[in-house]
Amino acid sequence: MMETTDSNRYLLSVEEIDTYIGQFHILEGVSVDVAKGSITVLLGRNGAGKTTTLKTIMGLTPPRNGRVIFDGQEIQGKQAFKIANFGIGYVPENRAVFRALTVMENLKLAERKKGDLDRHADFIFELFPDLERLSKLKGNQLSGGQQQMLAVARALVPDNKLLLIDEPSEGLAPILIQQMMEAIRKLRETTTILLVEQNFIMASQLAERYVIIDDGKSVHRGLMSDLVQNQDLIHQYLGASIQAPISTSEVQ
Amino acid sequence: MSYNSKKLLYSVIGILVVAGVVFGLYTYAGQEAFIRTTLSGLTLGSLFFLVAAGLTLIFGLMDVLNFAHGSMFMIGAYTGWQFYTNPTFIFGVLPLVLAFATTVMLIPVIKPLLVRLDLSEAWQKRLPKLAYIAALLVAVLALVKFDILGLAKTAMVAVTTTSSNPLAELSPQEPLPRFLLRLLLLMLSGAFVALGLSKPGNRTEVSAPEPLKKRLILPVALFVLAIIFTLVRESASEGVLLMNGNLRFALAIIAATLFGFLLGALIEITMIRPLYVRSFFIVLMTLGMSFVMRELVQVLWDPLAYQMVRPPLFAQPGRATTIAEWLMNGSSTISIAGVTFPTYRLFVILLGVVMFVFVTLLMNRSRLGMIIRAGVQDPQMVEALGINVKRVFTLVFALGVALASLGGIGAAPFLPVQPMMGDQYQMQGFITVVIGGMGSYVGAFVGAMILGMARAFGDYFALKLQLSPTIAEASTVIIMIVVLILRPQGLFGKKD
Numbered sequence: 040m041m042e043t044t045d046s047n048r049y050l051l052s053v054e055e056i057d058t059y060i061g062q063f064h065i066l067e068g069v070s071v072d073v074a075k076g077s078i079t080v081l082l083g084r085n086g087a088g089k090t091t092t093l094k095t096i097m098g099l100t101p102p103r104n105g106r107v108i109f110d111g112q113e114i115q116g117k118q119a120f121k122i123a124n125f126g127i128g129y130v131p132e133n134r135a136v137f138r139a140l141t142v143m144e145n146l147k148l149a150e151r152k153k154g155d156l157d158r159h160a161d162f163i164f165e166l167f168p169d170l171e172r173l174s175k176l177k178g179n180q181l182s183g184g185q186q187q188m189l190a191v192a193r194a195l196v197p198d199n200k201l202l203l204i205d206e207p208s209e210g211l212a213p214i215l216i217q218q219m220m221e222a223i224r225k226l227r228e229t230t231t232i233l234l235v236e237q238n239f240i241m242a243s244q245l246a247e248r249y250v251i252i253d254d255g256k257s258v259h260r261g262l263m264s265d266l267v268q269n270q271d272l273i274h275q276y277l278g279a280s281i282q283a284p285i286s287t288s289e290v291q
Numbered sequence: 292m293s294y295n296s297k298k299l300l301y302s303v304i305g306i307l308v309v310a311g312v313v314f315g316l317y318t319y320a321g322q323e324a325f326i327r328t329t330l331s332g333l334t335l336g337s338l339f340f341l342v343a344a345g346l347t348l349i350f351g352l353m354d355v356l357n358f359a360h361g362s363m364f365m366i367g368a369y370t371g372w373q374f375y376t377n378p379t380f381i382f383g384v385l386p387l388v389l390a391f392a393t394t395v396m397l398i399p400v401i402k403p404l405l406v407r408l409d410l411s412e413a414w415q416k417r418l419p420k421l422a423y424i425a426a427l428l429v430a431v432l433a434l435v436k437f438d439i440l441g442l443a444k445t446a447m448v449a450v451t452t453t454s455s456n457p458l459a460e461l462s463p464q465e466p467l468p469r470f471l472l473r474l475l476l477l478m479l480s481g482a483f484v485a486l487g488l489s490k491p492g493n494r495t496e497v498s499a500p501e502p503l504k505k506r507l508i509l510p511v512a513l514f515v516l517a518i519i520f521t522l523v524r525e526s527a528s529e530g531v532l533l534m535n536g537n538l539r540f541a542l543a544i545i546a547a548t549l550f551g552f553l554l555g556a557l558i559e560i561t562m563i564r565p566l567y568v569r570s571f572f573i574v575l576m577t578l579g580m581s582f583v584m585r586e587l588v589q590v591l592w593d594p595l596a597y598q599m600v601r602p603p604l605f606a607q608p609g610r611a612t613t614i615a616e617w618l619m620n621g622s623s624t625i626s627i628a629g630v631t632f633p634t635y636r637l638f639v640i641l642l643g644v645v646m647f648v649f650v651t652l653l654m655n656r657s658r659l660g661m662i663i664r665a666g667v668q669d670p671q672m673v674e675a676l677g678i679n680v681k682r683v684f685t686l687v688f689a690l691g692v693a694l695a696s697l698g699g700i701g702a703a704p705f706l707p708v709q710p711m712m713g714d715q716y717q718m719q720g721f722i723t724v725v726i727g728g729m730g731s732y733v734g735a736f737v738g739a740m741i742l743g744m745a746r747a748f749g750d751y752f753a754l755k756l757q758l759s760p761t762i763a764e765a766s767t768v769i770i771m772i773v774v775l776i777l778r779p780q781g782l783f784g785k786k787d
Contacts (some may be wrong), residue, residue, distance in 0.1 A: 097675055123677035135672040139785075146659050149676050195678065275372040 044215040049108075050075045050201055050231045051096070056105030056115070057086075058095045063247055065091045067255040068105070071213060072231070073201070078223070078232045080246035080263070082239070082277055088255045089235040090132055093203045096233075097129050098122040124151060128194030132205035132235070134186040136193070138179035145178060145189055149196035156196050163192045166222045191222065202226065205235045220245060221224060243267050251276045297584070328628045328751045329744070333637040335741025337643020341698030342720035343714075343727070343735040344650055345691025350665045351730020352687050358577040360695050362584040362719025363551060365697025368589060368703040368712060372599045373545035375539055375703075378590075379445040381546070382520065382527045383464050389517035390474040391430075394481030394619070395488075396513055399506040402489040410492030419487035426483035433476030443591040461532070464524045465617060474521060475490060540602035540678055544700050551696025555689035561686065564681065585710045596707035605635040605704070635704055642701050646694060646735045653733060662780060665686060667730050719746075722767050726774045728784025742767045 051073040058066040066088050073079045081089040081179055094100045096107055098119035104107065107115040114122050122172065123129065125259060137145050146163070147211065150156050164171040167188040187207060194202050208216045236242040242249070242263075249266050251259040254277050262280070266272060301518065317325045342364055349355050373380055410418065445462045462468070520527070531539060558580070561693035566572045601604070604621045611625045617634050626633045655662035659666025661685050666673045674680040706712055723742055727734025774782065 060561045099671055099675060118679075118681075119671070119674040120677050123675055129672075129675040131672060131675070135669050137668055137672075139664045139668060140661060143660050145665075147658075148665055148673070148678075151677050193676070 040162070044236065049076055050110060051233065052108045053092070053096060054106045054108070056092075056095055057100040058100050058102045060091070063102075065255055066095060066102070069095075069252060069255070070248050071257060071260075074234050074248070074280060076227070076229055077248060078227055078234055078235045078246040079248045080236050080242045081248065081250050081252055082236070083252040084243060085237075085253045089252050092101065092203055092252065093129070093205055093233070093235060096122075097127065097201060100247045101134055126198065126200035128197070128199035128202045128204065129202040130194050130207065130234075132209060134183065134190045136178040136181070136186045136189045138177065141177050142156055142189055143174045144194055146170075146196050149193045151197040155198070159196055163195050166225060167192050168197075184211050187211060187215075187219065188222075191219070195226070195242055199230060202286045203232055204232060206235070206237060206239045208236060208241050216241060230244045241275070300721070320751065322628070323630055324751065326628055327632065328747045329636065330627070330630075330632050330636065330640070331750075332744035332747030333640045333643075333740065334743070335746050336740040337640050338473050338698050338702055338716060339719050339723050339742050340643050340736050341646060341694050341701065342741035343723035343739050344646065344668065344732055345510050345694040346720050347724045348663065348687055349616075349691045349733060350724065352565070352663055352670070353684050355567075355573050356577070357688075357691070358574060358717070359558075359584065360577075360691070361444055361715075363554065363713070364691045364695045364699040364702075365588065365710060366554065367551050367582060367699025368599075368706075368708050369592070369699075370696070370702050371483040371700030372597060374546045375543040375599060375602075377445050377460055378528045379464070380442045382524050383442045384439070384473060384671050386470070386521040386524065387433075387477055389513055391477045391522060392482040393510050393513040393517055394478045394486040395484050396510045397482065397566055398485045398489055400510065405486070405489040405491040406493050415490070415492040416769035418491050420485045422487035425449045426480045426486035426487070429480040429591050433473045433480060440591065457531045461525075461528055467521075470521065470524075474517065478773040480787045481779045484512070493553070505778075511700030521686060533652065533688055536603040537604075543577065543773060544697065547700035548697045550602070551699075552693035553631075554683050554696075555692025558692070559685045560686035564684075564770045588710045598705040599708055601635055601704045603696075605633070605638065608739050613787060633705070638707075639701050642697070645738075646697065648734075650694075650732050659683070722771045724781075726781060728781025729734040730785075731783040734781055734783030741770060747771055749756045 041219065049072045051071070053069060053103075055068045055070055055219060056066055057064070069092050070090065071079070071081065071092065081092060083089050091100060095102050098114070098117055098121070102115050104116065106113055109122075109125055112125065112192075114125060116192040137148065140148065170188060170192055171186055173185060178186065178189070187209075191207060194204075204223070207219050211219060220241055223232065223234070227245075233248060234242065236245070237282065243266070248265050249259075249261065249263050250257050251272075258276065259272065269288055312551075313591060316328075321329065342360060344359060346360055347359050370381070389437065441462070442464075531542070534542075550649050561578070562576060563573055566576060601623070604618070604625055607621045609622045609624075610631055611620060611622035611634070614625070616622065618626045622634060624633075625637065652660075662673060662678055662680075666680060666683060670680050673683075695713075699714070702712070707708075719742055723738040724736055725738075726734070726741060728736030745766040746763050749766040750760065752758065753760045753762045778784075
C-alpha cells in the first residue's frame with residue numbers, strides 16, 4: 040500500500056502492533072490508518088480483536104511491538120492518561136458511565152481544562168437533548184440507551200481530535216440507533232472517528248473506510264463503497280456478525 | 292418492588308431497629324448509665340471511624356488491604372506525643388530528612404538532561420545500581436555517630452520529670468559544623484538516588500518538560516526549609532515548649548497528620564505502586580511493614596507505655612456544668628444531663644464528627660471526590676478520560692494514613708502510647724469496614740459508631756451482669772457475622 044506513513048493525511052497510524060493479554064497473543068500485527076476528518080470502521084467477528092485494537096491505541100493494553108502514531112507523535116507505551124491528553128476520546132463498549140455519579144458529574148469528570156464543559160455544553164445537549172433533562176440523575180438510574188449517549192457525550196467534553204467509539208449501537212432499540220447515527224454523523228463534521236461496529240448497515244452508512252480484523256490480524260482494508268459491492272468478502276469475514284437485516288428505510 | 296421503594300423500606304426497617312434498641316437500652320440501663328455509656332461508645336466510634344475511613348477508601352479505590360494501618364495510627368500517636376512533650380527529636384531529625392529530600396526532588400530538573408545521555412544498554416542498567424549503592428554508602432557515612440537514640444530518649448525524660456520548668460527536659464543538639472557536614476553528605480546521597488531514579492540514557496522516557504521555574508519550586512523550597520530548620524534546631528524546641536499548651540497541642544495534631552500524609556505518600560510511591568499487579572503481595576508487604584514500624588518505635592523509645600499529658604484545656608481538676616464554663620476553666624470533666632464525663636473525650640467525638648463532615652464534603656463537593664467515586668467503579672476508564680489515576684491513588688493512600696495518624700494523636704492523651712496501641716484499632720477498623728461495606732465512607736462512619744456502641748454497652752453489661760469482659764470484644768465480631776449473613780456486601784456496600 041502506498042499510503043502507509045503519510046502523516047499529513049493520517050491523524051492516526053497504527054503500524055503492525057502486537058498485543059498480549061496475559062499469555063494470549065491477541066493482536067498479531069494489526070495496522071490501521073485513520074484519515075483526518077473521516078470515519079473509519081473496524082469490522083470483524085466477535086473476538087477478532089477490534090476492541091483490543093482500540094484499547095491498545097488508548098494505552099489500556101499497551102502493545103509489545105509496533106508503533107502507534109497520533110498527530111505526528113509516537114504514543115505507544117505511554118500511560119493511558121497521557122495518551123488521552125494528546126486529544127483522544129474513548130467510548131468503551133460496555134458503556135462505562137460512572138454509576139455513582141450524576142450525569143452532570145460524569146460530564147464534569149471528563150473536563151481536562153476548567154470550562155471545557157461550559158464551552159461544549161450547548162453542542163452536547165443539542166446532540167443528546169435527553170441528557171440535559173436527566174442531568175441530575177445518577178448513572179445507575181439511566182436506561183441502556185441513555186448510558187450509551189452519556190458515554191459518547193463524555194468524549195465530547197474536552198477538545199478531542201480523535202474519538203474511538205466501540206459498538207455505539209450495541210443493545211439499542213432501532214429508534215435509538217437512528218439517533219446515535221445522526222449524532223455520529225454530526226460529530227464527523229468536527230472530529231475524526233475510529234469506530235467499531237457490528238451492525239453492518241449502520242457501519243456502511245457512516246464510514247468511508249473500513250479495516251477488517253480477523254483472528255488478531257488486519258486482513259483487509261479499503262473504501263466502504265467498494266466493500267458494500269463485495270458480497271464474497273462480507274460473507275467470508277463478517278458472515279456471522281451481520282445482524283438480522285434491517286432494511287435501510289427502517290434505519291433512516 | 293422498585294429500587295427506590297426497596298431502599299425506603301430498608302431505611303424504615305433500619306430506623307425502627309435502631310430506635311427499638313436505643314429505647315430498650317435506655318429503659319434497661321436508666322438515664323445516667325445510658326448517657327455515660329453512649330458517650331463512651333461515641334468516643335470509641337470516633338477513633339474507629341478515623342482508622343476505618345482510610346481503610347475503606349484505600350480498599351474501595353485500589354483494592355489494597357493496608358495491614359500497616361494500625362501501625363500508622365501508632366506512629367501518629369508517637370509523632371504528636373513527641374511534638375507535644377519534647378520536640379527535640381523531631382527538630383533534630385527534620386533537617387536531615389529535608390536535606391535528603393531536596394536533592395531527591397531534583398529529579399524533574401535533571402531527568403530531561405540525563406535521559407538524553409548516550410549510554411550503552413549495559414550502562415543504562417548498571418548506572419542506577421551504582422548510584423543507589425553510592426547513595427547508601429554516603430548516607431551511612433553521613434549518619435556515622437549520629438546519636439539518634441539519644442535524641443529519642445529526650446522525650447522519655449519528660450515522662451519522669453514533673454518540674455514546672457518545661458525547658459528542663461531539653462537536651463542540646465549536635466554542634467552546627469558537624470551537623471552541616473551531615474546535611475551536605477545527605478544531599479549528596481539524595482542526589483545519587485535522583486540520578487538512579489532518572490533512568491539515565493533511557494530515551495523512551497523523553498517527554499516535553501514543564502518550564503524550569505516550575506520544576507525548581509519544590510527542591511528550592513525544601514532547601515530553604517532545610518536551612519531554616521537547621522538554624523532553629525534548638526530554639527524551635529524551646530519555642531514549642533514555651534508555647535501555650537493548647538496551641539502546642541493543636542500544632543501536635545497538625546504535625547502528626549501532616550507526617551502521616553507524607554509517610555503515606557512515600558510508602559505508596561516506593562513500596563505499594565510496584566505491587567498493584569500482584570495485590571496479594573501488598574498484604575504481605577504491609578503486614579511486614581507494620582512489624583518494621585513497631586520494632587523501629589521500640590528501638591527508639593523502648594517497649595514502654597507512655598502517658599501523654601492532657602492539654603490544659605482538658606486538664607484542670609473540677610467539673611464544669613456548661614460548655615462555656617469548661618472552655619473558660621479548662622475543666623477535666625463536664626456534667627452532661629447530670630452525668631460526669633471527661634471533656635477530652637468530648638473533643639475526640641468532635642474530632643470524629645468533624646472528619647466525617649470533611650470526608651463527606653471532599654467526596655461530594657470536590658473534583659478529587661468525584662474521581663474517587665468514579666475510580667472505585669472503573670479506574671481504567673477514569674484514566675482513559677485523561678486523569679492521572681496513579682497520582683490519585685497516592686493522594687488517597689496518603690489521605691487515609693493521615694486520618695489514621697490523626698486518630699493516633701487524638702487517642703494519645705487518653706490511651707497509653709505504646710508500640711501495640713494501633714493493633715486493636717486496626718482490627719476494629721477492618722470489622723468496621725466489613726460491616727459498613729467496603730469502599731463506603733458513610734458505611735465506615737455508621738459501622739464505627741455501631742462498633743463503638745457495642746464495645747461500650749458490652750463493657751456495661753459485662754460489669755452489670757458479671758460476665759467476662761471479653762464479651763465486649765466478642766460482640767463486635769458477632770455483629771460482623773450477623774451483618775455478613777444478612778447483607779454480605781455490608782450495610783452501605785454496593786453489590787457487584
